[in-house]
Amino acid sequence: AQRVTQPEKLLSVFKGAPVELKCNYSYSGSPELFWYVQYSRQRLQLLLRHISRESIKGFTADLNKGETSFHLKKPFAQEEDSAMYYCALGGIYNTDKLIFGTGTRLQVFP
Amino acid sequence: GAGVSQSPSNKVTEKGKDVELRCDPISGHTALYWYRQSLGQGLEFLIYFQGNSAPDKSGLPSDRFSAERTGGSVSTLTIQRTQQEDSAVYLCASSPVNRRAFFGQGTRLTVV
Numbered sequence: 001a002q003r004v005t006q007p008e009k010l011l012s013v014f015k016g017a018p019v020e021l022k023c024n025y026s027y028s029g030s031p032e033l034f035w036y037v038q039y040s041r042q043r044l045q046l047l048l049r050h051i052s053r054e055s056i057k058g059f060t061a062d063l064n065k066g067e068t069s070f071h072l073k074k075p076f077a078q079e080e081d082s083a084m085y086y087c088a089l090g091g092i093y094n095t096d097k098l099i100f101g102t103g104t105r106l107q108v109f110p
Numbered sequence: 111g112a113g114v115s116q117s118p119s120n121k122v123t124e125k126g127k128d129v130e131l132r133c134d135p136i137s138g139h140t141a142l143y144w145y146r147q148s149l150g151q152g153l154e155f156l157i158y159f160q161g162n163s164a165p166d167k168s169g170l171p172s173d174r175f176s177a178e179r180t181g182g183s184v185s186t187l188t189i190q191r192t193q194q195e196d197s198a199v200y201l202c203a204s205s206p207v208n209r210r211a212f213f214g215q216g217t218r219l220t221v222v
Contacts, residue, residue: 006152032209043113044153044201044213086153090209096141097166098203098211102152 002027004089006101013077014109021072021104023061023087032091033063033070036100038084047072047085057081077108114214116202122220123192131187131217135204142185143211144177148198156200159185192221 003026013019025031035047048056050063050070061072070087084105090098115134123129135142144156155169159179170176174192179185189196199218203211 034210036211043215044203046210049210088211095165096160096205096209097155097158098143098205098209099155100145100153 002089002092002099004087004099004101006085006087006104008104009102010105010107012107012109015079016076019072019074019077019081019106019108021085021087021106023070023072023101025068025070025087025089027068027089027092029093030091031063031065031089033061034088034090034098035059035061035070035072036086036088038086040083044086077106079108079110082106082108114202114204114212116200116214116217118217119215120218120220122222125194125221126191128188128190129192129219131189131200131202131219133185133187133202133204133214135183135185135202136212137183139204139206139212140182141205141209141211142179143203143205144185144187145201145203146171146198147201147216151198153201156187189219192219194221197221 005024033050037047038044059074086103087101117132142159146154157177161182162179174190177187199216201216203213205211
């Protein structure tokens, strides 16, 4: 069965430190990977998707099919990055099904 | 509309009662999703719709849960004979063909 694993429930760093939020997936087909973010009292929203190969708010993520990973990285964390981050897997057998990991809470201290 | 709208925002119900949660997706979005968000469980997939049909209902926790979508638009999630473990935030999302999901604000369900 398809699965998304985010091993860290909480990640705490100081402002300016590098950040890496881990995501591993289980899927035998060609995956579509996403990172979604939920800031305090806001709706869950898309941060970035692997097919776009973009950098949003300084965050990047590279799909590694060999390691079945899609880790989210930022070289210098900011306090405003504090939020809940969810990794998601879509395009399952070319359907619209979209499944999420359990999420990682990022806390950035001043 | 401005985005995905869910109603009610909050619902407190007595154990054993039935509840209906409503989702109004963004106009023109073909896919619609229901998730359950609870502490420590992340976003639990419940069901998704492609148009009015639900190709995958595998996430529904029990036969007390059902969902429908009509006119390729509004969807309702119904929970019959609610239990305390059903307490959670229920999130709806819709997506156009590119599978970028737009989320509603959620319905917080409390079963007492």
